Amino acid sequence: MSIQRTHAIVLRTRKVRESSKIAVLFTNKCGRISAIAKGSLKPKSKFGSSLELFTRSSIIFYKKENRELHTLSHSETLESYEGIKDDVFKLAYASVAAEMVERLMPTEEPNEALFGLLASVLAEISLAERPQLEVILSSYELKTLCLVGYGPELAECVRCGKPVEGAAWFGLLSGGVLCAGCRNRDLNALAISGEALGLLRDCRRESIKKIRKTYSSGRVSREAVDILNAFFRAQISEGAKVRSLDFLERIRDTSVG
Numbered sequence: 001m002s003i004q005r006t007h008a009i010v011l012r013t014r015k016v017r018e019s020s021k022i023a024v025l026f027t028n029k030c031g032r033i034s035a036i037a038k039g040s041l042k043p044k045s046k047f048g049s050s051l052e053l054f055t056r057s058s059i060i061f062y063k064k065e066n067r068e069l070h071t072l073s074h075s076e077t078l079e080s081y082e083g084i085k086d087d088v089f090k091l092a093y094a095s096v097a098a099e100m101v102e103r104l105m106p107t108e109e110p111n112e113a114l115f116g117l118l119a120s121v122l123a124e125i126s127l128a129e130r131p132q133l134e135v136i137l138s139s140y141e142l143k144t145l146c147l148v149g150y151g152p153e154l155a156e157c158v159r160c161g162k163p164v165e166g167a168a169w170f171g172l173l174s175g176g177v178l179c180a181g182c183r184n185r186d187l188n189a190l191a192i193s194g195e196a197l198g199l200l201r202d203c204r205r206e207s208i209k210k211i212r213k214t215y216s217s218g219r220v221s222r223e224a225v226d227i228l229n230a231f232f233r234a235q236i237s238e239g240a241k242v243r244s245l246d247f248l249e250r251i252r253d254t255s256v257g
């Protein structure tokens with residue numbers, strides 16, 4: 001057993017026994033871990049609100065070798081991203097960001113760049129107006145996919161290498177854009193407008209903050225985020241349900257504005 005000090009973001013929690021909870025945490029030094037916080041649901045617990053969803057904290061935990069569940073001994077809030085907690089839309093977008101990390105990162109494999117990206121998307125979601133949420137998520141999704149080696153090709157046809165200009169097709173299984181001549185070589189190719197492709201290229205190149213300040217929601221951002229979500233489902237979850245995406249799509253389609 002060893003003592004580890006690291007920063008952590010709460011991806012998910014569940015209650016165990018009467019007064020404890022198990023938190024799934026993404027840490028900057030130890031990757032994704034599960035840890036039990038004994039007594040954390042008692043009033044006046046030493047953990048305070050540091051284990052609430054999406055909170056970024058400084059933690060100390062006892063790491064048990066060859067075990068999946070570790071024991072949290074200390075946790076102190078660094079940032080609680082207050083803007084997210086009272087807004088069901090922001091919660092839904094933040095949940096997609098968290099579920100992506102959970103699905104993409106194997107247990108206990110550190111990725112400091114992805115940790116920084118998750119912290120920055122939570123900060124931007126917290127600050128955002130509702131119409132900015134789609135482009136923020138698109139930018140985060142694209143950067144995350146690139147960081148873990150699933151980044152789609154956006155400039156050249158993935159089959160023949162021809163540069164792609166304007167409207168094209170996006171091959172969900174081929175991993176990027178297809179020219180008109182090659183579109184039939186991926187049965188799961190979706191049409192994509194030149195504007196949505198341009199937005200995706202900007203989302204990959206620019207910081208999430210700049211994307212939040214530059215773009216707002218509309219037909220183009222909806223098209224971009226829908227294509228990325230379809231790509232995520234096809235490539236990463238292999239068609240299995242992605243709970244947070246299903247929820248986001250449900251509330252987005254029933255909202256008036």
Ligand SMILES: [Zn+2]
Nearest residue numbers: 157160179182
């Ligand atoms: Zn081609």
